[in-house]
Amino acid sequence: KMYYKFSGFTQKLTGAAPTAAYNPQGLKQSLPAESPTMIFATPTKVVSEAGSTVEYLGANKVPDLQKFFQTSDGIPVHLKRGYPDQLLYRTTMALTIGGVVYCLVALYIAAQPKKK
């Protein structure tokens, strides 16, 4: 007995394996014929309605930073953040003082007359 299927390519009936005949193309057993109804995030909303609640590249931390930097603890602004500021300041100052010393030594050596 011949089995047939409708060929989507030639648009005619062609010979087929029994499984293809029992399962017309497009339909497989256990799979529903229609895709399930899509569920969007509810309620769906238009982007323009999202407004200020949508974060783009992070939330606004400026009010917190303003409060933090305005504490009246007498600490100058370049050290206000505490440890990371101190670390950077001390490194910079060490390079400053070390650099001045190194510079004076280098200039002293450079000022020596060349021996013949």
Next chain:
Amino acid sequence: MAHQAHAYHMVDPSPWPLTGAVAALLMTSGLAIWMHFHTMTLMSLGLLLLLLTMYQWWRDIIREGTFQGHHTPPVQKGLRYGMILFITSEVFFFLGFFWAFYHSSLAPTPELGGCWPPTGITTLNPFEVPLLNTAVLLASGVTVTWAHHSIMEGQRKQAIQSLTLTILLGFYFTALQAMEYYEAPFTIADGVYGSTFFVATGFHGLHVIIGSTFLAVCLLRQAQYHFTSDHHFGFEAAAWYWHFVDVVWLFLYISIYWWGS
């Protein structure tokens, strides 16, 4: 909390003017030491100190303005005057190099063959990459203006996008110019043509890099909500600087690339 009866900014004591001055000392004497003794240590130390100073000084200005509220309208006015005066001084800086170019090119000496371009110099075609560079910078002037209007209108996403585009155009210019430098048929050592060409365009390129960096910092600040729709002077200063860089290029293009070819 504030105990002052005026709107001006009495700055906290700061170490950065000192570290910056020392950086200048180390860079200049380091340059001399490099020339005579071939070691770059002192100069590099000065450069590192300069970068540390710039980072911390400008970080502190952001803290004082954005977080502590010290940039009142009269203070901001002073900052505007300051930026205008600085850019004016840069205009004079470039004026010197244009003077040198015109001095040599308007009356070419016999040693050059009595002509401009000098004998033996193959100039760059002004209608190839240099013209593209002109278009790139002009476009970046449009995008930076777009960014400004976006900030003023409170359009956060558009401001970020147009500012990013501006910076990318700046990088594109730098990349194209670097390629031109590599492929150029003449060097800085090729007489007065080479000298005027590379010194003028070289300093311009450095200013493009500085301007792109300034804009990149503004981008980071815009992403962190530092700018409001009516107070964003840091961005305006960057935009002024960027327009200045664009105008210098236009003069370079007309004078050196086009008239001088």
